[in-house]
Amino acid sequence: MIYLRLIAESIRFAWQALRANMLRTLLSLLGVTIGIFAIISVFTLVDSLERNVRDSMSFIGDKVLYVQKWPWSFGGSYPWWKYFQRPEPTVREFRLLDRNLANDAGVALFADKSGSTFKFQSNSFTGAMLMGVTYDYNKVSEIPIEEGRYFVPQEVDASRNVVVIGKEIADALFPNISAVGQEVKVGGQRFRVIGVIEKQGESMFGMPNFDQMGIIPFGSFSKMYDTGPDGVGNAIAIKGRPEDEGLQELEYEVRGMMRNIRGQRPRDDDSFAINRPEMVTQSISGFFDVVGLAGWVIGGFAILVGGFGIANIMFVSVKERTNIIGIQKSLGAKNYFILFQFLFESVFLSVLGGGIGIFLVFLITIIPQDMMKISLSIGNIVLGLGVSAVIGMLSGIIPAVLASNLDPVIAIRSK
Incomplete structure (x- = not known):
């Protein structure tokens, strides 16, 4: 029960931060959105291309x-x-x-x-x-x-x-x-x-x-x-x-x-x-591998920038809520509660950015295509959300540790 409350509070804090600083947060999430969009769009195109090649050879x-x-x-x-x-x-x-x-x-x-x-x-x-x-x-x-x-x-x-x-x-x-x-x-x-x-x-x-x-x-x-x-x-x-x-x-x-x-x-x-028939698919498998690698490289740089943006948001969030952290600790909140609170917030923001990127890929798939039918698979959706969650965790771990280790007396006195 405590974990559900922790997740709910983390999402509420993240949403408040998003609403209070809408432009700053969206600009910071833009890197994750572009990165996930680049990776998942490339993987979706490669999967669709492979599937259409196999269908063409049926x-x-x-x-x-x-x-x-x-x-x-x-x-x-x-x-x-x-x-x-x-x-x-x-x-x-x-x-x-x-x-x-x-x-x-x-x-x-x-x-x-x-x-x-x-x-x-x-x-x-x-x-x-x-x-x-x-x-x-x-x-x-x-x-x-x-x-x-x-x-x-x-x-x-x-x-x-x-x-x-x-x-x-x-x-x-x-x-x-x-x-x-x-x-x-x-x-x-x-x-x-x-x-x-x-x-x-x-x-x-x-x-x-x-x-x-x-x-x-x-x-x-x-x-x-x-x-x-x-x-x-x-x-x-x-x-x-x-x-x-x-x-x-x-x-x-x-x-x-x-x-x-x-x-x-x-x-x-x-x-x-x-x-x-496998000879034909093997002859073009190298092309698919190169395209997939290019998607990871291009998207990786964008996600790296997005990760720094989310980390910046979390450092600012810790600074703005230092007084609240002190009050929570004085009322008995454990270090892990504060840690997970900021960590969940970071993951939520990153997954939100990744979700927007996946939604943009989905918009591409609904555009009518005569040459090749493009479809977004469940596996690619899970991959995009999983990568977003990992980036959010890595970006928020240091600010979350700093927040959990704050001294409650010093934190309450801060303004």
Whole structure:
């Protein structure tokens, strides 16, 4: 009970000091406000950027390995020109992997062609990506269907001319009618629309997404484009099991089976690449770290200035209330009571400044953004308030100790 009364009195004293010297207090809190605003705004932007990058890459799936000719990153001293000599993954290799792998949750073969044009009557959509997939592609990558349905095995096995299109394509070609059941023309072939994918939103860094994509059976795609070594490159996507942490078992199995299929000797380098979606996020993680560090440095200097400002307020507050401190001590107030009273006041003022900074960040998040959705997480709010509380504690500890050690007789006589 005494601690609640202590906190209530400290907040009341802090509020009185704030009201009595409004301009001085607000100017002193400005440093903490700017510092917390700088740190939390940077962290919020970095978190939002990371989340949007992951969302932009959602079409390549989670816990998936990709067997391809080219690696997604050219690390080490391996001569880049040797990659040209590698063969593309083949339909035969896909079938052998699909039939013999034991640690997978789904295997799919796919190929894509950018710059495709979809047409319906007088409407057209240019710059789309056309992707040919085998049936299990929906196990590798989640395809949220808004209207219609995904392929059935018979459509894929028979290489029928059916297509699932993205939301932007559907809106451009069929602004006033349902797209499902209509016929579109792409690559000189007619396809019947069987499904429309949910809108994904604009992606980061120009990454493709399902909004501007049409998906057809792999056999239909092969009839339109050469998917051999001299044509459109194939890729084999393999979904891992949830219990396979880091997909280590699956990767070992895939590597061993691919080397066996291609007849490679133990000393031979792999004639294929096993790519992971994490490679993309790891390649930009250094950028996120640098931005976060910059936020701490910029905000740290502002918070340091704000801490000195709060310490100045507390020294002045101790000087102005020396007589009251003497009266409190003469009535039996313990040293820790006086100490915590000023310490709580310092923390309250600092948290108030930090709260204003967090509120300014929140105002930024409610501004409509087309490119990237910015949201303030609970973790960043807690971080901002926690840093503010620590700064307030460090700034107020010395004035609080001085106030608690005042002699009551000398303090009462002071004016």
